[in-house]
Amino acid sequence: MRTKFVAGNWKMYKTPSEAESLAKDLKERFSKPGRADIVVCPPFTALDRVSRVLSGTQLRLGAQDMHWEDQGAFTGKVSHDMLKDIGVQYVIIGHSEQRTYFHETNETVCKKTRKALETGLVPIVCVGETLEQREANKTEAIVQSHIEGAFQGLAKDLALGAIVAYEPVWAIGTGKTATPAQAQEVHAFIRDLVKKLYDADFSQQLRILYGGSVKPGNAAELFGLPDVDGGLIGGASLKGEDFAGIVAAAN
Numbered sequence: 085m086r087t088k089f090v091a092g093n094w095k096m097y098k099t100p101s102e103a104e105s106l107a108k109d110l111k112e113r114f115s116k117p118g119r120a121d122i123v124v125c126p127p128f129t130a131l132d133r134v135s136r137v138l139s140g141t142q143l144r145l146g147a148q149d150m151h152w153e154d155q156g157a158f159t160g161k162v163s164h165d166m167l168k169d170i171g172v173q174y175v176i177i178g179h180s181e182q183r184t185y186f187h188e189t190n191e192t193v194c195k196k197t198r199k200a201l202e203t204g205l206v207p208i209v210c211v212g213e214t215l216e217q218r219e220a221n222k223t224e225a226i227v228q229s230h231i232e233g234a235f236q237g238l239a240k241d242l243a244l245g246a247i248v249a250y251e252p253v254w255a256i257g258t259g260k261t262a263t264p265a266q267a268q269e270v271h272a273f274i275r276d277l278v279k280k281l282y283d284a285d286f287s288q289q290l291r292i293l294y295g296g297s298v299k300p301g302n303a304a305e306l307f308g309l310p311d312v313d314g315g316l317i318g319g320a321s322l323k324g325e326d327f328a329g330i331v332a333a334a335n
């Protein structure tokens with residue numbers, strides 16, 4: 085049985101003070117233990133403050149990106165050690181906004197994924213097609229290239245530490261959610277693909293999240309699908325009430 089997983093991606097929202105308030109609100113809401121793993125991913129500048137608030141709670145901390153080198157002259161970048169030192173355990177890798185606006189490629193996704201796994205962070209590897217690609221019937225080809233790119237050269241034992249998030253780009257921040265049938269189809273495709281890349285055991289263990297306009301109102305249906313193991317939540321993770329509603333669906 086795969087434990088359900090819900091992560092909130094706060095993107096470039098919330099100053100450290102605002103993030104601290106939201107973290108305090110979440111701490112209250114999630115004071116009782118639940119079944120799902122819950123992670124919040126604030127901006128870099130808020131990680132330390134949120135970490136202090138969430139310390140000792142069931143909520144875990146994630147970052148939205150990291151560099152693949154240990155350290156060096158890489159202006160503007162953040163390393164795995166910097167994240168772990170302040171209590172970060174998860175890191176989003178290859179989000180479509182990184183791919184679209186900041187030149188993230190399958191190659192850099194692979195380097196970051198490997199470094200995260202080798203240094204004890206859990207990468208949440210994002211994959212997904214644009215609307216044009218879906219309409220051109222390229223969904224499976226794109227998702228396959230994202231998955232094969234991310235896991236390139238990674239041995240099973242290492243790769244087992246990763247989580248995958250399927251996020252159709254056309255559903256991110258648009259209010260347009262994939263239908264349950266569309267989501268399940270791609271999730272099953274990914275599970276089948278990793279079975280070929282690794283084996284049946286890997287495929288059964290891998291958690292595959294859905295992301296793209298998940299809301300309290302549609303979360304239960306999506307999370308109830310056989311191959312959907314939770315969600316990566318953007319907009320609806322910025323309000324405690326909405327995020328709690330989504331986590332309730334996972335619990």
Ligand code: PGA
Nearest residue numbers: 256257296297317318319
């Ligand atoms: P959304 O974003 O929930 O606002 O669509 C999801 C994501 O980008 O991770």
